[in-house]
Amino acid sequence: MKLYKINVNGKTYEVEVESVTEKESKPQQKKDENVNETTTNVLAPMQGKITKLNIKVGSEVKKGDVLMVLEAMKLENDILCPVNGYVRQLLIKENQKVELNQLMLVIG
Template sequence: MKVKVNEKYNFNVDINNDEITVDDQMLSVDSRKLADGHSHFIYDNKSYRIELVSENKADKTAEVKVNGRIYQVTIEDQYDQLLKQLGLDNSQSSKVKEIKAPMPGLVLNVIVAEEQEVQKGDSLLVLEAMKMENIIKSPTDGIVKKILIKKGDKVEKNEILIQFS
């Protein structure tokens, strides 16, 4: 499996019973499970206290505390790798490339800027329709590539408002 730490460091990890191989190098590790989500490892004559802070099984991500320092960990197993090779990985399929107007209306405010990184649920713009203000939120994580509207613009239903890269 592939393990990514802090979106920066990549490792190929194989765990077979008590044998751990990282990047084709066998590691001699003495480990003990202490309590739920807590472990203790000794590797290369150094002691490591490990705590599972949080885990998202759907995204295969976790937050792990090692000797007081927190690390973000992402795991990609053999099935994820196969789906990616076939072009069927859901990380790409769930990406939204554009935001369209859900109804005709008037753009009251554009909250984001081009090249801005947004998270799922972040407010993008305010659209007035039928005397009601509607906050249009991002359906996905991404970077705003282009904003095709400005404050004061009248838009039609399904008109493209924002594009993501």
């Protein structure tokens, strides 16, 4: 896997890219049954401004935790964690404006 930064319409995103040849050349490993390798994307439910971040990359989070506060139309909205896990990627920062369905963070 390689990590790249891309710019789309003036916004910067970090993406991981895996080449098909890298995947094929890796030997098959047995998966540990206790390790959950799924990820959950947290998207902005509306456009607004992130006024408070309660997490950082590597933070352990539990379902129902308040991850951040998003201000929209002068109302503060708590963004709750949908699953238990750890913050793998954080794609936003405090005082940043977000658009509807913008990827804000990845939990794994």
